[in-house]
Every structure is written in C-alpha cells, then in structure tokens.
Amino acid sequence: MVNLGFVIAEFNRDITYMMEKVAEEHAEFLGAIVKYKIVVPGVFDMPLAVKKLLEKKDIDAVVTIGCVIEGETEHDEIVVHNAARKIADLSLQYDKPVALGISGPGMTRLQAEERVDYGKRAVEAAVKMVKRLKALDE
Ligand SMILES: Nc1c(NC[C@H](O)[C@H](O)[C@H](O)CO)[nH]c(=O)[nH]c1=O
Numbered sequence: 001m002v003n004l005g006f007v008i009a010e011f012n013r014d015i016t017y018m019m020e021k022v023a024e025e026h027a028e029f030l031g032a033i034v035k036y037k038i039v040v041p042g043v044f045d046m047p048l049a050v051k052k053l054l055e056k057k058d059i060d061a062v063v064t065i066g067c068v069i070e071g072e073t074e075h076d077e078i079v080v081h082n083a084a085r086k087i088a089d090l091s092l093q094y095d096k097p098v099a100l101g102i103s104g105p106g107m108t109r110l111q112a113e114e115r116v117d118y119g120k121r122a123v124e125a126a127v128k129m130v131k132r133l134k135a136l137d138e
Pocket residue numbers: 009010011012041042043044045066067068069070075076079
C-alpha cells in the first residue's frame with residue numbers, strides 16, 4: 001500500500017482542479033491512498049507544504065499539482081524554477097519521492113488544458129518510485 005500526500009496550487013484553479021481529479025482517479029486505479037491534501041496559493045508556495053507532508057511518518061511520497069501559465073514577463077519562470085529546485089532538494093533531504101505534476105512555464109492556457117494529465121503522470125511516477133525504492137531495500 002502506497003500512501004500519498006497531494007500539494008495542490010489554487011492559482012489557475014480551474015485547471016489544477018482537473019489535474020487533481022485525474023490524479024485522484026489514477027491513485028485509486030493504482031491502489032494508492034491519498035492520505036493528505038493541502039491547497040496552497042500558488043506553485044511558488046509549495047515547498048513548505050511539501051516539507052510538512054514529508055515529515056509525516058504515514059506518507060511515502062508527495063505529488064505536486066500546479067499550472068504556471070506565461071504572462072507578460074518572465075515571472076512564470078521564476079515561479080517554476082524555484083519551486084522545482086526546492087521540491088527536488090526536499091525529496092533528497094527526506095529520502096522520499098516528490099513527483100513534479102506542474103505544467104509550464106512558457107505555456108498558454110490552451111497548452112495548459114492539453115496537459116491536465118501531468119497530474120496523472122505525477123501519481124504514476126510517485127507510486128513507481130516508492131515501489132522500486134522499497135524493492136531495492138529488500
Ligand atoms: N503566476 C503563477 C503563480 N504565481 C503565484 C506564485 O506561485 C505565488 O503564489 C505568489 O508569488 C505568492 O508567493 N502561481 C501559479 O501556481 N501559477 C502561475 O501561473
């Protein structure tokens with residue numbers, strides 16, 4: 001049994017809601033349990049919530065779900081690059097998988113809608129990582 005925590009951005013919530021739903025459905029399909037869900041304002045705010053979930057003994061992996069759409073400036077790049085780097089660092093620090101279910105940057109709204117399955121892909125990756133790392137220890 002794999003226990004997951006979801007960290008979901010409410011920015012672009014119409015899209016992250018669809019990502020959350022496909023991610024939940026896929027977790028159920030794989031027999032994984034979504035034990036905790038935290039909704040944060042935006043992708044940039046994710047690392048602290050990811051850390052809090054990784055600290056929990058009953059969490060095997062964290063799935064991030066967010067969507068960063070291109071604006072008029074390079075702000076979208078700052079948001080994603082910093083969040084992605086911190087998320088990867090936390091995974092190594094806590095020795096647990098953290099999957100990147102964040103679409104963008106450099107993306108239009110239409111491209112974001114076409115990439116709702118990033119949520120599903122992140123669940124798939126998190127569950128695979130937990131199982132494969134467990135097998136390595138056996
Ligand atoms: N532009 C997007 C953001 N920006 C907001 C930041 O993530 C953050 O909430 C703010 O800077 C306060 O710390 N967030 C997204 O998730 N998607 C975007 O496209």
